[in-house]
Amino acid sequence: MKKLIAIFSFLLVAGVTQVQAQCDTIANYCHKNNFTVNYVSDGQNYRALLFAEQEAEFETTFFGGVTYRIAACTGFEQGNLIFRVKDELGNTLFDSMDQQNAPYWDFEIESTITVKIVTLLDPLEAPSGCATILIGFKQ
Amino acid sequence: MKSVQKLSTNVGIADAFDMETISAVQRNLNNGNKDSLLYVISNAYRKADDFLQISDRKYIGSLVVVGGWMESMHFAGLLGKQDKSPEIQNMVGMQKHTLNTMIDQMLSRYLNEPGVEEISNYLEEIRILFDQVEIKYEYAKPETDKGNKLTKLKSKSTVEISDELFSQIVDKIEEVRGKIIK
Numbered sequence: 001m002k003k004l005i006a007i008f009s010f011l012l013v014a015g016v017t018q019v020q021a022q023c024d025t026i027a028n029y030c031h032k033n034n035f036t037v038n039y040v041s042d043g044q045n046y047r048a049l050l051f052a053e054q055e056a057e058f059e060t061t062f063f064g065g066v067t068y069r070i071a072a073c074t075g076f077e078q079g080n081l082i083f084r085v086k087d088e089l090g091n092t093l094f095d096s097m098d099q100q101n102a103p104y105w106d107f108e109i110e111s112t113i114t115v116k117i118v119t120l121l122d123p124l125e126a127p128s129g130c131a132t133i134l135i136g137f138k139q
Numbered sequence: 140m141k142s143v144q145k146l147s148t149n150v151g152i153a154d155a156f157d158m159e160t161i162s163a164v165q166r167n168l169n170n171g172n173k174d175s176l177l178y179v180i181s182n183a184y185r186k187a188d189d190f191l192q193i194s195d196r197k198y199i200g201s202l203v204v205v206g207g208w209m210e211s212m213h214f215a216g217l218l219g220k221q222d223k224s225p226e227i228q229n230m231v232g233m234q235k236h237t238l239n240t241m242i243d244q245m246l247s248r249y250l251n252e253p254g255v256e257e258i259s260n261y262l263e264e265i266r267i268l269f270d271q272v273e274i275k276y277e278y279a280k281p282e283t284d285k286g287n288k289l290t291k292l293k294s295k296s297t298v299e300i301s302d303e304l305f306s307q308i309v310d311k312i313e314e315v316r317g318k319i320i321k
Contacts, residue, residue, distance in 0.1 A: 024189070040174070040177055040178050041181055041182075042181065044188065059240065059244075061233070063230075067289075085292075087276070087278060089276065091278050093281045093290070093292055093294070094290050099288070104288070105289070106290070107289070107291075107292055108289060108290070108291045108292070109292050110291065110293050110294075110295065111294065111296055111297075112296055113276065113292065113294050113295075
């Protein structure tokens with residue numbers, strides 16, 4: 001029994017490590033393909049493991065006078081992750097589905113606001129995956 | 140730079156601030172190259188954050204975030220008091236959201252870890268004052284330029300913070316910062 005638990009624990013740890021490594025690789029791919037030198041990452045990877053119709057929500061503050069870039073990836077093909085930007089009242093300010101699942105988009109901010117970035121998988125492209133959002137700002 | 144190395148070694152993230160990174164920071168500081176400096180520091184922060192997440196010490200990452208916030212508020216407070224700039228007062232007032240997120244969504248997950256509850260209680264003292272800051276949000280329809288893959292977000296948030304309240308917040312930040320660094 002102890003042996004079984006040990007094997008199960010090992011498999012679980014190995015699985016989690018593998019998912020973590022996969023998310024890291026996706027984040028690097030996402031950065032390489034969607035960020036140019038004039039955009040600096042905010043230093044964070046916003047990530048969540050999604051299945052089917054699950055959604056992940058990240059909250060962030062956009063500061064007035066700054067232009068931000070949001071890039072969204074899952075897997076190694078562009079456009080598999082849909083992202084929406086919503087305000088604090090729930091109004092949708094942007095939906096990447098309206099832009100042919102654009103993998104990145106820029107946002108010019110007039111006044112400092114708090115927004116929610118909602119991500120979900122494109123059901124036609126990916127049944128599950130590590131949803132990775134990167135946010136950068138223009139230098 | 141020596142302090143950065145010493146601190147990063149103490150919290151176990153020395154690899155993120157290796158000699159190459161430290162030299163790059165020093166070089167860009169000397170050249171006044173703010174953009175490259177920001178780029179180098181962002182990369183180092185990302186490396187440190189990844190390392191803390193993998194090594195199951197996320198709570199240290201959360202304390203690093205609080206420390207960075209506290210230092211930014213310290214400098215913003217000094218500038219705001221000196222210049223009496225409404226812009227700085229507004230920026231400080233907008234930190235109400237960040238403070239709430241740090242307490243309710245970040246530190247609350249690690250309250251059983253060493254030092255986290257103490258820091259969270261300090262932030263609660265600051266929050267009592269921030270609760271008096273009024274932030275009003277007004278929706279405005281965004282404008283999208285498909286050709287340039289750009290959306291202009293035109294919604295507005297306005298901050299209501301009196302000079303007196305701003306001064307109280309800055310003083311409280313100084314008091315709490317003093318307790319942390321002593």
